[in-house]
Amino acid sequence: MQLTREQITSVDGQNMWELIAGFPNQWDEAMKITEDLSLSVDSDKVNKICCVGMGGSAMGPDLIKAYSFGCCPHPVEVIRHYSVPNWVDENTLFIACSFSGNTEETLSALEQAREKGAQIIAITSGGTLLLNATKEEFDYIKIPGGIPPRAALGFSFVPLFRIFSYLGFLDEGEEALSETELFLSQQGELLSDISDNEALSLARELQDTLPIVYSDSTVMKPVNQRWRNQFEENSKTLSYGNVLPEMTHNEIVGWEQVVHLTGRLSVIMLFDKADDKRVRKRMRIVKDLIEDQVASIHVLSTRGESRLTRMFSLIQMADWTSFYLAIINNVDPTPIAKIDLLKSRLAEE
Template structure:
């Protein structure tokens, strides 16, 4: 097994420094606050616009920020928020819909298609991108957009995207100012990064320890609806893209109505699964019991069952904290798998073939 404390080996396995991008998420968030603060959403563009619904359209690393926002605002927003991951928009989209198109590269074909459809439907549109065709469309169509720094893997721009989306909704008057929550979140991220960065040895580094436990196993990540559901998806996707590992995710209480029965067969394969329970202090009392009972039921079936608790006071900070932890674990697991965490060769191959 790879020695995760060997800095020279990590440098060779990580030539694009994905680990450095993870370690610097707090600083990225600080920069994102400045970018969002400078974004000018012309009041004339909104002209008294009150949305009946909000659509955040994007794919992959450009969609997870929407998932975060939907979860975070589910008990605050009076307006329903839907995440769209497709070429087309729902039929109900019209002039009363607020569409936020997100494409980090600016060239995601599904998002570009959805943008054009939003225009045809007369929806109010704002975009978030680092450039590409989407930025070009916005300039020619007079659509406001948040321009974030480019050159990163989309999944590594989470801070820019999440705070950018939050800033758009603030400037649109849809949500209240989140300055206090974001300040706390950045403080929490700095604490986590200090604990999990590369120079913290294995015996004191919880992210490295979890990566070792997951080595050669299949992660199954369970979150809680409207608390850590988006986090569970993020962990799953980071294991896929960074670690080059298969992974599964689901949420309580839904999984107790179906998936829990699947922990029967094939028995030998199930011994290779490690269950990660993403816990939060805001869990419904019955969901808390479901976590505890499910952990007991899976004892002796899965290889192991581990809990990861969110940190912080505000839900904004708590969600971000678990995402940051998962990002660290996924990169350390990539090193154990002797993989460069940055390339996503199959995705690039798919794009090439689709363009033929």
């Protein structure tokens, strides 16, 4: 059954539709903002990279970490906390990512990294982070503001791509950025056709279930995480996930005692052509072993040529699927009432 425009506009009060549909343009804008990037970081000194960010602003760092897994010569760590690890020092490239520039965990971690003499770059649209960057004169990339951080993934990821590329840490270049932009426009056209599209059909099959997302643990790990985060923030639907091979050493056994949930769980398996072959085989076996306990099981494969395009092909699918699930659930995808409530309670103490 198709959706109507009226159905969408009556639920999507703050126009998440526009943001998801506008993602390819955002990608293009982010490429333009960062095309003449120049940094004062001393790349010869850098021997490890530590990124900090929370929620939607940790997704860019997670993606660059996974994307550069096979080519970056240095370890990359992503911190989602007030504190930084003891190893952060003057040879650490420390990238602070906060869309608003006011997230307390990110600001606290940044302060510690400053004290330890790390080389700092900030990616933000404003707030205290931008203020600190200008006052304390560390490198920053200013991105446009005014939208929910999770809808600003192009603005948070492309600068990271450009930083890593500038420092010579990547094996794919500009052509991967352009291929991704073109791919996102073309796939976006298909996924925004409300008469019938893949994301909408998937959302319908997921309705009234708890979606569980499985994937390989290297390149696809943050893509897996994006699916869950978007189900949670956009669709207001609890989602769970895990990565292979690890889950085949413990979690798979847990499927023995979920009889009371049979029919209430759905599984999404994310595949990429570069997945480890043994992991791929494990994934297929897992599918066989759990198939009769789930409401539905969906195998999704990345599309496109470059690793970058492939990762973002399923990110865009996640964004649209979570959007449609929100509309089907009759909830506005934009507000995040529970996070707002939590923040106001935190401010009381």
